[in-house]
Amino acid sequence: MKMYDEKHIKNVVLIGAAKSGKTTLAEDMLFEAGIISKRGSVEERNTVSDYHEVEHERGNSVYATTLHTEWRDYKINIIDTPGLEDFAGEVVSSIRVCDTAVLLLHAYNGVEVGTELIWDYVDRYNKPTILAVNHLDHENANYHQALDQARGFLGHAVTIMQYPVNQGTGFNAIIDLLKMTMYRFPAGGGKPEKLPIPEEEREQADNLHNVLVEKAAENDDALMELFFEKGSLDEDELRLGLKIGMMKHQVFPVFCLCAKKNMGSGRMMGFIDNVAPSAVEMPPELSEEGKEVPCNPEGLTCLFVFKTLLEPHIGKLSFFKVLSGEVKAGQELYNEKGNTTERLNQLFITDGKNRQPVERLRSGDIGCTLKLKNTFTNHTLNEKNFTAQIEPIHFPPPKVRVAILAKNKGDDEKLSEVLAEIHMEDPTLEIEFNRELKQVILHGMGDLHLAVTRWRLEHIYNMEVDYLPARIPYRxxxxxxxxxxxxxxxxxxxxxxxxxxxxxxxxxxxxxxxxxxxxxxxxxxxxxxxxxxxxxxxxxxxxxxxxxxxxxxxxxxxxxxxxxxxxxxxxxxxxxxxxxxxxxxxxxxxxxxxxxxxxxxxxxxxxxAPQLLEPVYDLEASAPDVMMGDIMSELQTHRSVITGMDSGTSSQVIKARTPQAELDRLYAALRNVTQGKAKVKAVFAEYAPVPADVQKKLSEDYKKVEQQNGTH
Incomplete structure (x- = not known):
């Protein structure tokens, strides 16, 4: 494989709601670059990205998958991520190590629930972002409505780079405002024909081009002076202004796609090459002590492990980003957290399950290695005399919990080992061996997250388990x-x-x-x-x-x-x-x-006068105004006491005190009545008396158990 310098390596993460087309776009990008000779599809279960059996069975991405393309003298590393909130951990780690996010919007659905939830992580890490309006061939596609929703959500930073000429079932053409060219695609997609902008589109294209020039100029004083002097900017000056704006989160360029028919991906890849920042242009990473670790190709080697994956018949894969220096196959690096020296015998770049060996990887690149003994997600590997420990990825806290029990009592010890392995891969799945409650409790991001964990236990580890209600730690x-x-x-x-x-x-x-x-x-x-x-x-x-x-x-x-x-x-x-x-x-x-x-x-x-106390949580639920009535009704149904309300920019926030005994059911109920649009978080507040009827029932249930056990 050709070696690329740090300025010609671009790292992008594909994000968006479920069914927005991320995996299909990834397939396009690999096909356009010649990495694959035929495009697969999610329906046929033969895409490069979604290669795990559980993804084929569910028809959705469950894992974040690393891929790469080589496009016009640039290497683009791609991470395709799940679109469901239950797998947010995969999204967070991918956003953290990539330098540009590509946020897909469905041309009919616009800004969806998953879009809003994922954006929180992009915003936290302040990543430059490209918006891609996909499914423009949908019979009800509405580019302008999707654009208006994006502006309502993200503000005036949303910047039109392209717009469709004929959206809907006959979609095949895009007006590009940077190149001031119309791209018309053949019926089967692929390489477009470059044409002059039609006369009937000329006025609109000119107006939007002028808006684009002004948007690019306003991000840099020198460009603004040029703009005032010349009245316009050339293409290179436009690219520079857009890059500066993207890095300041003041420009979110909008591109047009029909990934299903391979229309538009090549032009967007060209923009990623020429405009999206490389790792060396991004702000430096920070160590745990707050010190800067710049992406320095001449510096000592520093790798950050952002993902761990256990593959059957292969073992442990560790995915990393080279933050500084250069890593070579066979190199020994020190892991301070693992208190060990690790030898990286082999280095790979990956496209799904396919691995291509390489001899070395430079600053800013993403790769993986095999069988590191004591190195896991969030660990840093350093060359001798380099001591930085990179600030870890902060994963979202789990929201639901369930007790887990092996159906075969002889599997208890094996279950503990397997759960530890799954947690190593997925830090958002937390395992608690609770001595007080005498249960092993799984904490997950949602019911689907727990269901996929059960699937893995049964299909990969051949272990039958039962899920039981998690007990409450009363006092x-x-x-x-x-x-x-x-x-x-x-x-x-x-x-x-x-x-x-x-x-x-x-x-x-x-x-x-x-x-x-x-x-x-x-x-x-x-x-x-x-x-x-x-x-x-x-x-x-x-x-x-x-x-x-x-x-x-x-x-x-x-x-x-x-x-x-x-x-x-x-x-x-x-x-x-x-x-x-x-x-x-x-x-x-x-x-x-x-x-x-x-x-x-x-x-x-x-x-x-004995009194039973229960853990009570401070809960905040935010959602659009029209859903407040339904949320308040559910809160009251689940023994919550509403303590206040706040107004957000586009939503209302209800604050309440909720008993832990009601939380799991409440999460499911709120997700149901708001179609997943409610953002809910809960933090332990205090122990408070339970209602008399609840205390009576719990006490009677305990006496029955004691009598059955002969201990009363």
Missing amino acids: ETIQKPAMASYRHKKQSGGAGQFGEVYMKIEPYYDGMPVSKEWPVRDTEEIALNWGGKLVFNNCIVGGAIDTRFLPSILKGVMEKMQEGPLTGSYVRDVRVTVYDGKMHPVDSNDISFKIAGMMAFREAFHQA
Whole structure:
């Protein structure tokens, strides 16, 4: 393969809503460049990009796929991404390492839900962006409506580069305002005929060309002076102005496509070559310490791993971007996070599942290597004496959760290993081994994300699993003081067991005054691992219980607090005062007082108006105004308390407090009533009392389980 310098390597990411045509456009770009001899289609399941079995089965991209073209002395690296929110992690990592985003808009659907969600990530990383209006052959194609929606969404930075002459089922021609040429495509697509702009289009084309010139000039003072001096700009000056505007996010050039028929991709590739910035022209990457790491071809080698993929029969693939210097096959680089030196025995550029070996890759290029032992996504590989650790990709937090269980109990250990592998590939799928809830919990981006994970477990790892509702980490506390005593007495031939404890328990709060009922000899304040506090007062006088048995009483109380009497949940915010008791000179021991303390606490707890607490989240849901009524109705249906409303630029934001027990169902309900247009985020706020009817049901359910297990 030909070697390209850093100025002739362009990295683009194809983004857009599902069915906007990203995978088909990628196929066009490879075909136009001669990388493939025949174009595949999503329907026939033979595209270069969507090559995984799960993608063929679902008819949608699930993985981000790296590809490349070589077009007119430029190398264009392409990453084709999924269009569904459930696979946003694939999109975020791809946007992070590419230098230009190509945002596809459907000529009939315009700015869709997926478009808005994906744009948040583009905007966060401030990536130069090209808009491509696709499906211009759709019978209801409406280029101007899509353009108006884009302007309403992105503002006046939306800049027309091309417009269609005859959109709809007969679409075959585009007016290009940079070249001031009409491109007319043959019936089957492919290389267009270059023609003069028709007379009936001349006035509109001239007007739009003048707007384009002014847009290019306003991004640079020197170009503005030239514009005032000459009254126009030549093509090279236009390109420079557009590049500057793109890098400032003040120009989003609009191109026209019919990817299905291979119309328009070649012209857009030429623009990417000549105008879209290369990595060396982009702002430098930042290290975790905030230091700049410029794309320096003469610098020491620095690679950033942005994706990890496990391929059957191949092993682990690590995809990276060369941020500095040059990497060579066989080179050894140091991974500080993995505390290891890795040898990159082979280097590849990839087109889907096809890998082409290369000897070296220069700054700004994207490649992959095999079988790095201790290097994963977000790791940096450096040449000796180069210590920068690149700021990691911040993946979106998961939104839904489910408990997972292997159907075959013998597969429990294997399931843990497999889930760790899947998380290594997909950081947005989080695995939680929750000891409190006694469940393995998967946290995912949505129901589809979890469904695809299940598919992978069953079809790739041959492992049958069940999905169960994830339990809620309730807490228990009390609402009033109570007193109880318990005598533990056991005689069994030899030495017996005896311990008697009198205690008082009270609701605890910070700043609570010291008890004056009995003189407090000693106080221990314990910050509980699960939140809240336990305050333990020793008020024993006259040697009723030897001091050495107090830690055993505390241990018994703590054990019961880890499995509360009401629902088996953790207990919090209680003050325990041991004020009397009895012991036996022979039969008293630590175990006796541990049991006596545990049972006295249990009996007192039931008399102290026990209260079940549930985790409550601060939730924000933003959506268009017309959907506010439906959202508020769903919130109230799911025990949410609305706390406020704010107005956004094109939407309303509802704020609410929602119990975690309702969150998973609420996410699904909001996605349904808003057709996926609601953006929802939730952050833990506090523990709050559950309604009395909910507490009663949960307590009764717990008692039934205890009785079935013979522990009540």
